[in-house]
Amino acid sequence: MVVGVWTMDELVERVRQALAAEYPGAPNGRVRDVPDRRAIRWYTTTGLVDRPAGMRGRTALYGPRHLLQLVAVKRRQAQGHSLAAIQAELAGASDAQLAVAARVPESLLAGADEPAVADGPVRPRFWASAPAAAPATAPAPPPAAARPVGGVALGGGAILVLPVRPDAADYAAIATAARPLLDLLAARGLLAGDTLDDGSPS
Template structure:
């Protein structure tokens, strides 16, 4: 369901697929696309989850069962990220610029049509723990100098452990990193610091 989902789900909270429909619709106007072929014009589900993991986009606002729920701020963040990427900006630069950005700042960057932001009546989602890390800082630090900015890429090791590296690892790199990390994973498992469900 695509168009009907856009028309009928103005509830204030959206599933990831509904959010991505809105991102696509918002970018259908005034968006020249990424300056190179390495960046997607519209983020996919994996990209949104990665953005949330790295703090580029807020984590989901709530959960309904196992379904993550997103809202207006997520839409503004994702569209702002893609518009800045279309200007040739790196994710590290964008993350520095958007750290602690208000909804007003995001709205000015994203230029999302008002009909895509209409909240409607939101269902009551399950309560979630406070997300202190997602709150904007009182006084955000100045962005790093361009020479210091770089994008981090995660290599999943199992059990919920992830190693962040500044380069873009290949499949062979990921396999070698996972093999080299085996003693670390054994230590983390012995101390009960891994997610047992993800390890099995």
């Protein structure tokens, strides 16, 4: 029996329960109180939320860390922080740091009521496993496709993909440097029209 592993819909319900007790909502009124499937996929793309913990068939599975990440993001948004600022603070945060920011009841993290996923094999996140050591006679760097990447939301739906995760200072510099490009893209009608100012779903 697997405890504390959930489908995306079950994860969203746990986020709703975690926020139900104390969540004033985002101050600008443009952010959803509970993230939907599209927002969660966006958060995963930009590194705010980890990739799924595994797969059962074609169903992605999520665990307690994902719950902490999502609730922490919504609490920071309720305090008026932008997604870029939240990303700079929480991307790569430890479980202990996320727990402080999210304040999720232990019962929701442990899946104490009943397990959300029935018995059966769960495929591990092979992409998150450490690569096997190469033979001493043939050392080789990992292929480019296997290296971690970082995504930065520029605005209007534009995403900058980098070969490394930027730090907090990089985000501010990138935002300044990207402004002329965003102006050009906006002038040519190449930006999404249904996104927030930071280019992301809420």
